[in-house]
Amino acid sequence: MRLRVLILTNLFPTPWDPLRGTFNRQQFERLGQYHDVDVLTAVDFRERLGGRKGEVKVSGLRTDHFTFVYPPRIGRTLHAMCWLLSLLVQRGRQLRLANYDCLLVSWAYPDAVAVGWLARRLGIPYVVKVHGSDLNVQAEHALRRPQIRSALHHANAVIAVSEALATKAVALDADAARVHVLYNGVDPGLFAPGSRSQARERLDLSPDAPLVLYVGNLKLAKGCLDLLEAFPALLAEHPRAQLVYVGAGPCQTSLLERASALGCADRVFLAGPVPHGALPDWFRAADLLCLPSHNEGVPNVVLEAMSCGTPVVATRVGGIPEVLPSQAGLLVPAHNRDALSQALIDAAGTRWERDAIVRQAAAFRWDDNVSRLAGILRDVVAASPSPLRATA
Template identity: 45%
Template structure:
């Protein structure tokens, strides 16, 4: 099968750590299928990173994990004309899309993220008579009501696609409620790369990372964005500090909120116990997870967070918000769930988990290759179904 993927969630030369979960999903998909990627880069990101030593090639083409990738520039008006973002996205990637269809002749188009990626993919695929599937992640559906144009575009993308892949049952139900045909929606729970994420020696991991044994190490891995609730985690840590001083919080990741969160930690009087490590290569994350006493994910919204599956595979206990699809994977790890937006409840759960870590389950997450194989089978069925001739109506048959 030949798959043309369109997504903003993929690494590029300026953002090599971007959306590692999607990178590895596509890497495994390409092991058994021909794959080509269109991964646009927002013009504001290019401008912000213009002084970086890295450069996007002049032809905007790269190869990643053996996969040909084109990085068109995504032009849009920041904070204005949001109703046109889908059209801006479509116009920005149309040239790359048309070239890929001519050169690659795909069997199906796969977009990850509902709007504007999925919306544009549906329109572009229809121009070429190609079937299209949209993979939804969580916040693209769960938080679409923040802007009316996003809701309309998300609904149109899900209704127009030939197939929709949801990463949780909660998300699949929301997709159907928005008008996607139930028989065209598949729930595919993700897995982890078990060759990387597995249990290991905590002391050895700490030694490699330069962490001491004189503190209890709390860990957060993810983007520093409002939806991730790191501000709530900092408030919880101030409450925790009043009960026990033997902790240190490690924040692995980067994002637009970093400066504000650094200032918040300073204002709360805990800056000396909060370390911002920035983004780290995906291959480094297993050591961080093995080294931690406790992983914490205080998100306001989630689909199925891969980092919780990865923590579970490493045998690291966690405390997380009870949002989105997280309850669906709680049995796969040593997890404690708390309501979102409640720093005191989060602090109490962290304290209890440090004193008495929850029991590890007998079984953990599945291997990601199993999940990717399930996605591939769904794409093959979707492509085959769209090639089938439509049944004759009764009047036509007569």
């Protein structure tokens, strides 16, 4: 049974942020092999004002966007209503006429809350995919929590990227029988072991200096400043070590200023954001990846680094412990910079068995992930009453 599926999310590449939501891009593009998929992405109105930064072309999908308009700085609890009104004003007629079989929404708030209301309006089932901070952070706010709870409770299925997140979804009143754990995947054709020296040569990096790599948004919740504070301890053991940040975000200036204050600015480098297809060389070039996040689902960079044979130092949060065994890396408590310093030193002194790390990553493949996702959507539609197409 081939379905007509509409995906709604804020986590997908757009001309205003071409690198956004690459994990969703990989998953949804493959889902298009099973079902007819449209992707409608919410673009923050402030982002629209910043101008286009590139073009986005995704084979096998019909993609579009709408502008999410809301009152800035106030009324965060009204964002789901604003999200839905923005969607209906700009794409309402299109949605009423499209005759979708089901909706898939990626991110709990405001996206899933709004889509829950939309699905009831259209009379079709909906599936919620949750990622991490949408439940770990957003659901902790008193006025948003009941909205998220309702969206999860009424969903025909909930897809969580880790067991930890699935447990949280059930605690938020999702029907346990409808909650599915579906770890993100890796493309082994792209993320695979390779020559470290050749990767460093292509990236114009030192051929032999120990290299710690961070890949992700440069924001406090990702622990990027914790990593910087922990780095001097590694430098004391390995004076030629380098710390490279790949990504962009609000902490960029703070990182540069703090590196200067710590006296290690000459060993810290901000490479900026890079296309997803360029990440394998960064993982191959690194001695280890460090991601000291304060909360997570299962970050794809951990799986992708492992698929390249690169060990990982990460925090014991969310679903990371579920995918990172001791033979592939080290885990530390979040916010603990002393423990992070020691883990960096220990990881740098460990002789890692790269083949064992790659074998661990082999359990996470997009083909398996998407086959299960396609089946979940079919089951949801098969179990639902015939859609009552909206006529209003």
